[in-house]
Amino acid sequence: MGQPSMNSLGIGMTSERTRQRMIDRLRVRGIGDERVLMAMAKIPRHVFVDEALSHRAYEDVALPIKYGQTISQPFVVARMTEEVIRHDHPVKVLELGTGSGYQAAVLSQLVDEVFSIERIDKLTRQARRRFIKLGYRNVRCKTGDGFAGWASEAPFDIIIVTAAPEQVPYALLDQLRVGGKMILPVGDHLKQKLMAIVKTEHGHQEQYLGDVIFVPLLEGVVR
Ligand code: SAH
Numbered sequence: 001m002g003q004p005s006m007n008s009l010g011i012g013m014t015s016e017r018t019r020q021r022m023i024d025r026l027r028v029r030g031i032g033d034e035r036v037l038m039a040m041a042k043i044p045r046h047v048f049v050d051e052a053l054s055h056r057a058y059e060d061v062a063l064p065i066k067y068g069q070t071i072s073q074p075f076v077v078a079r080m081t082e083e084v085i086r087h088d089h090p091v092k093v094l095e096l097g098t099g100s101g102y103q104a105a106v107l108s109q110l111v112d113e114v115f116s117i118e119r120i121d122k123l124t125r126q127a128r129r130r131f132i133k134l135g136y137r138n139v140r141c142k143t144g145d146g147f148a149g150w151a152s153e154a155p156f157d158i159i160i161v162t163a164a165p166e167q168v169p170y171a172l173l174d175q176l177r178v179g180g181k182m183i184l185p186v187g188d189h190l191k192q193k194l195m196a197i198v199k200t201e202h203g204h205q206e207q208y209l210g211d212v213i214f215v216p217l218l219e220g221v222v223r
Contacts, residue, residue: 015046018058022074025060031078035085039109040078047130048100067120069215071100072162076212080160083183083196085110090157096146097162101127108136115150116141120222145221149175156180163217164192173199185214
């Protein structure tokens, strides 16, 4: 963890301007929900990337984080977040794939409670430190296998998956309320579809949202 210093103050000031440019670019690319843009204008993305890459934190690209994982591209975070809050105000959201914690931080501004699961314990711990440092008190995270969900906190209004399974894990729909929605990329490492799956009284409805690339959703936990 870096020391608070003149230097970090400097980064803070630069980041506000570059962050605003990121928001302008997202708007140009078609992100229209002002609530999402406002949340992303507030979250210091540079805190969620490794220090060596913090000068690139506001480019619209996915960046490597530790353990071979990535922090998602801002456009994709924005797009998925728009989908999370499209119809009503979600109370409880479950995220699978905490990673850097950035997506969870954005969600923390827009929903009541965020629960986030990460399979790599060191990433969970790092994300938790960031949430505490930044004061995002409505995010809870734990190390676990996302395929199992978080049964003791179910049902959720939304399940957002930020790593790609090869097939839709339909069992997770059990942890959604009726009318709730799972937003996830599905596919292999070459081609993935972003899907929204709404749980209905007697089944579910699927909607295709676009093509994306995420790291794979893998089974098991890394301690
Ligand atoms: N939402 C993250 C994206 C991180 S990349 C962010 O904003 O930075 C996806 C993350 O999913 C990786 O950290 C990876 O370790 C994690 N992951 C992969 N399979 C998982 C599983 N079964 N359960 C929980 N996390 C998983």
